[in-house]
Amino acid sequence: MSKVYKQMKSINKITNGLLLGLLAVVAMACSSGNTSPRVPGPAVVSMIDVTRSEVTGVDTYPATVVPVNEVELRSQLSGYITKIFVKDGATVTKGQKLYEVDRTKYVASYQQEKSNLATAEANLARVEQDLKRYEALYAKDAIASQKVDYAKADYKSAVAEVAAAKARLSSSANDLQYSVVKAPFAGSIGLHQVREGTQVSPGQPLLNTISSDDPMAVDFVINEKEIPRFIRLKKEGQIDSLFRLAYTNGMQYPYQGRVLAMDRAVGRQTGTITIRLSFPNPDRELIPGMTMSVKVLNQDHGDQITIPFKAVVEQMGEYFVYVEQEGKANQLRIHLGTVVGDQVVVRDGLKGGERLVVDGLQKLRQGAPIQAATAK
Structure with missing residues (x-):
């Protein structure tokens, strides 16, 4: 008798569970029938106006100090x-x-x-x-x-x-x-x-x-794609202002340099060539073998378009930004230049005056509606 009672009690629990599940399904069906689907609103993003600013763009190369003249003394x-x-x-x-x-x-x-x-x-x-x-x-x-x-x-x-x-x-x-x-x-x-x-x-x-002390030479290596640029710099008149030298601690060497020579050939395996600069060394601060950094002015010099680097999106080795156009996100491909602090120069792709998206990029896709965030 006790065994039959236990079986009846188990069947009642299963039945009650099924009834509760059925009621829940009916309630959800009724609820879904009484509401309409939600339409997502525009993505809230931060935007700024693209402007131009004065930039001193430089390329930095690791370099080594070498004497202009050096001879081994032997009997x-x-x-x-x-x-x-x-x-x-x-x-x-x-x-x-x-x-x-x-x-x-x-x-x-x-x-x-x-x-x-x-x-x-x-x-x-x-x-x-x-x-x-x-x-x-x-x-x-x-x-x-x-x-x-x-x-x-x-x-x-x-x-x-x-x-x-x-x-x-x-x-x-x-x-x-x-x-x-x-x-x-x-x-x-x-x-x-x-x-x-x-x-x-x-x-x-x-x-x-x-070894000679004054002047002192500085050697650094460039890619063969940059050779035409340095040939042009060597021929131009005011090349002295284009080359600067910095110590490993970041301090700048006080004297300017000029192109002294270019190696005769490009390395077959490396695809690079050595450039030799000449720097005055009246105070004997440059010592052969020192590791320095050569800073060379590049094309990003003067009035340039600059944007926050965080606004740039990289895709498959190319760079893009989003600008606001008629309330929607419009993706533009750009060509980057020199990074200056948290800003980067845009050499091509922007003309200035565009409304650039700088925050909320992870929410965007081409043509998505966007809305400027309220300024705090």
């Missing part, structure tokens, strides 16, 4: 370093003495060759007098012509010997001169790679490196 002779005339990192002038290689044998060799030249010249003077005397006697038929021929041969031999002695003396003088390594131009030297007593030979080891 051309064999011997020991006997003197070092300057300190590490010194600033030197052109022709200043830097290193001296043991000069003992080179001085002796020079003196020997001077003596040899003097002997050869004395011998030349003697045979020249003999030749003149023999020629005078031959004119009087006092001696045979063979004697004159021998005198002429001796004279030619003496002339050749003098020439050879002069060549040997010049070579010895060069060796003596090379025994002192001098600065080929004004600049700064680095740390000494040798000390007094170091044995050196022609080309080995490296003594030091000297």
